[in-house]
Amino acid sequence: MNRRIAIIAALFGLTGVILGAFGAHGLKKLVDVSAVSSFETGVRYQLLHALFLLFLSNTSLMLPHQKRIVLWLVMVGVLLFSGSIYLLATNELIGLDLRKIALLTPVGGMMLIMAWTLLLVYLPSRK
Numbered sequence: 001m002n003r004r005i006a007i008i009a010a011l012f013g014l015t016g017v018i019l020g021a022f023g024a025h026g027l028k029k030l031v032d033v034s035a036v037s038s039f040e041t042g043v044r045y046q047l048l049h050a051l052f053l054l055f056l057s058n059t060s061l062m063l064p065h066q067k068r069i070v071l072w073l074v075m076v077g078v079l080l081f082s083g084s085i086y087l088l089a090t091n092e093l094i095g096l097d098l099r100k101i102a103l104l105t106p107v108g109g110m111m112l113i114m115a116w117t118l119l120l121v122y123l124p125s126r127k
Helices: 002-029 033-058 064-089 099-125
Strands: none
Touching: 002 033, 002 064, 033 064, 033 099, 064 099
């Protein structure tokens, strides 16, 4: 379980750095400033949650089933939150009307909040 969490953290970190570089260098030439800012928000949350998962993979203060729940919340939360922001920020480049997926952003955000809340609940429960 810990190895799997660390691998997912590394994948989130790797893709976050790649997307951050794209946002900082390539995207600025293609979309407006507000879209770049939104894209950077998605990258920031993805990278922060990669670090969160690294912590999760290395803590012995939680049981494996607790880690699994938090892992799933973070994975799906990042994919919905950051993923929808990436798509919305590049909407004019893609040429599709993706505004309807904006509803996924707060759902992903709530999942991330739930993951942090469960971390807060689970950490003191393990003796």
